Amino acid sequence: xxxxKKWWLTGAVVLVAIVIGGMLLSKSSALNTYFMEKKVxxxxxxxAENVVKATLTTFxxxxxxxxxxxxxxxxxxxxxxxxxxAGAWRxxxxxxxxxxxxxxxxxVYYDFNRQIATFPVxxxxxxxxxxxxxxxxxxxxLSAFRRDTRGTQRGLLAIEYLLFREGKPRSAEAVSxxxxxxxxxxxxxxxxxxxxxIAAWFGTDSLNATQxxxxxxxxxxxxxxxxxEFTQPGTAQSRYFSSSVVLQDILGEITTAIGDVCxxxxxxxxxxxxxxxxxxxxNNRFDDLRYALKGAENAFFGGEKGERRAAVAxxxxxxxxxxxxxxxxSFVQAEKHLEDVGAVAAGRRDxxxxxxxxxxxxxxxxxxxxxxxxCLDPATRPYAAYGL
Numbered sequence: 126x127x128x129x130k131k132w133w134l135t136g137a138v139v140l141v142a143i144v145i146g147g148m149l150l151s152k153s154s155a156l157n158t159y160f161m162e163k164k165v166x167x168x169x170x171x172x173a174e175n176v177v178k179a180t181l182t183t184f185x186x187x188x189x190x191x192x193x194x195x196x197x198x199x200x201x202x203x204x205x206x207x208x209x210x211a212g213a214w215r216x217x218x219x220x221x222x223x224x225x226x227x228x229x230x231x232x233v234y235y236d237f238n239r240q241i242a243t244f245p246v247x248x249x250x251x252x253x254x255x256x257x258x259x260x261x262x263x264x265x266x267l268s269a270f271r272r273d274t275r276g277t278q279r280g281l282l283a284i285e286y287l288l289f290r291e292g293k294p295r296s297a298e299a300v301s302x303x304x305x306x307x308x309x310x311x312x313x314x315x316x317x318x319x320x321x322x323i324a325a326w327f328g329t330d331s332l333n334a335t336q337x338x339x340x341x342x343x344x345x346x347x348x349x350x351x352x353x354e355f356t357q358p359g360t361a362q363s364r365y366f367s368s369s370v371v372l373q374d375i376l377g378e379i380t381t382a383i384g385d386v387c388x389x390x391x392x393x394x395x396x397x398x399x400x401x402x403x404x405x406x407x408n409n410r411f412d413d414l415r416y417a418l419k420g421a422e423n424a425f426f427g428g429e430k431g432e433r434r435a436a437v438a439x440x441x442x443x444x445x446x447x448x449x450x451x452x453x454x455s456f457v458q459a460e461k462h463l464e465d466v467g468a469v470a471a472g473r474r475d476x477x478x479x480x481x482x483x484x485x486x487x488x489x490x491x492x493x494x495x496x497x498x499x500c501l502d503p504a505t506r507p508y509a510a511y512g513l
Contacts, residue, residue, distance in 0.1 A: 161443065161504035165368045167435035168427075169356045172375065175428030177326055177352075180223050180420070185319045187217040191284070192312040199305040202297040211294035211407070218281055218404065219412050223420030226382045229374045231325035231351050240318045243276035244403045246286050250278050251307070259303035267317070270310045271343045279311040280318075285407050291399060292408030317343045324348040326355075369505035375424065375437060376496045380489060382421040386414050386463075387485040394466050395478050411467045418463065418485075422456045425492065437499065444498040448491065455488035 194210040221242055228238065254274070257263035265273065277283075287308050288294060300308075320336045328350030329337060358365035365371050393402040393410045402410035423429055427436025442449040462481040469477045501508055 158504045161440075161502055162368075164435065164440065164443065165372070165502075165504055166356075168437060168440060169358075169368065169371060171427055171435040172424075172437070173326075173352050173356055175432055175434060176424050177227055178323070179428055179432065180220070180227075180423070181319070181323045181326065184217065184220040184224060185316070185323060187213070187220050188312070188316045188319045191217050192309075192316050195284075195305075195308050195312045198297075199309050202300065202305065204294075204297045207288065207297045207300065208294045211288045214281070214284055214288055215407065215409060215412065218285070218407075218409055219416040221281060222413055222416035223423060225385070225417050226379055226420040226424040227375070228381075229378050230355065231322065235321075235325055237318065237322050237325075239276040240280065241315065241322070242281045242403075244282060245277070245405075246282040247275065247277035248286060250275070251283060251286060254278065255301070255303045255307050258306060259301060265310060267310060267313055268343050271314055271317075280315055282403065283311050284308060284315070285404060285409075289406035289408075291406070313339075314343060317345070321345045321348070324350070326351050328352075367505055367507045369500045369502075369508045372437070372440070372500050372505060373496070376492070376499065379421045379424050379437075380492050380496070382417055382424075383459075383485065383489045383492060386417050386421075387482060387489055390414065390463075390466075390482045390485060391478055394481070395474060397471050411463075415460065415463055418456075418460055421492075422460075425452065425456075437495075440499045440502070441495045444502070445495075448495060452488070452491045452495065455484070455491050459484045459488045 191210070191213040194206070194213045198206040198210050224232070232238070254263065258265075270279070287300065287304050317339050320332055320340050324332055324340065324345075325348050329340065329347045331350065332340065354363040354365060355371060357363050358368045358371050389402070393414065399405055399408060402413060404410060404413060425436065426438045427433040438449055438452070441452065459481070462477070462484045466474055466477045466481050499505075
């Protein structure tokens with residue numbers, strides 16, 4: 126009898142332990158989900174500020190500086206002023222490459238790539254318009270310039286065409302007065318389009334009075350801003366069903382930017398043809414790829430070094446600390462091997478090109494591996510727009 130009672134008591138204790146353990150496990154799982162939801166929310170807010178806003182704000186400042194240099198060149202044409210303007214163009218172009226890592230939402234909806242950096246540039250049409258302006262048969266103000274010209278006739282690559290030949294700045298005496306007028310118009314319009322990109326994300330009210338006036342002058346509509354939809358998924362204010370769908374956009378665009386770099390390394394960097402890549406006249410192809418990769422890195426780690434807070438990288442680390450470290454190392458290796466290609470003389474780049482493409486593909490593979498664990502975390506549900 127005593128033995129039977131002893132076993133009954135032991136069984137009861139085990140049963141209670143199982144029930145309490147299950148309750149604690151359930152509570153622990155719920156807590157983990159809660160804390161991950163908070164981490165995801167912080168990531169989306171910091172990404173909007175430290176990646177999107179910071180990148181676009183710097184780009185707008187660079188374009189503003191480019192326009193100032195164009196005005197200076199127009200007032201006093203000289204080789205020194207033209208070289209300074211060409212340098213400002215390279216700075217703006219390189220910053221634009223970083224934008225490629227968040228080309229979804231407003232970037233696609235309003236087609237800012239067409240407004241800012243359409244490729245290829247329409248040289249014959251630019252030459253025709255410049256000729257008509259020189260003959261005083263054609264005149265444009267800023268609003269008419271935006272309305273009556275195509276994206277292929279303006280933006281970064283049109284400015285490049287007017288400033289460069291065969292990888293070097295043109296001589297000031299080779300640039301006509303009509304070309305300088307065209308440069309001033311397109312650089313000013315580029316500044317307005319860049320500010321409109323910021324407004325599309327953060328609202329026209331986020332611009333200062335001078336910036337709003339410039340945007341208004343080209344008859345751009347007032348923007349409410351996309352950032353609320355982006356940072357508050359799953360609410361009435363957002364078309365995003367969940368944070369999973371937002372994270373899929375973020376990581377999907379990072380992998381697209383990396384993949385685009387990997388795809389063109391052999392052709393763009395292995396050729397001495399000036400018509401390789403997109404920047405035919407400045408030969409900016411190495412920096413085009415380097416800064417596109419840097420943009421992907423910033424998007425993954427939460428902005429420029431020294432300014433980073435919550436980031437997608439933290440969400441990856443929460444699931445797989447080793448994978449996060451491998452991605453960190455892979456970015457360093459891919460960027461280094463890309464730079465190494467430029468240090469090798471033309472015609473002797475085969476090995477450097479293979480290393481660059483191999484390391485780039487390895488990086489792409491690692492970042493792809495991070496998508497499922499991050500986007501299928503229970504804290505991000507539903508996982509798709511139709512509610513899984």
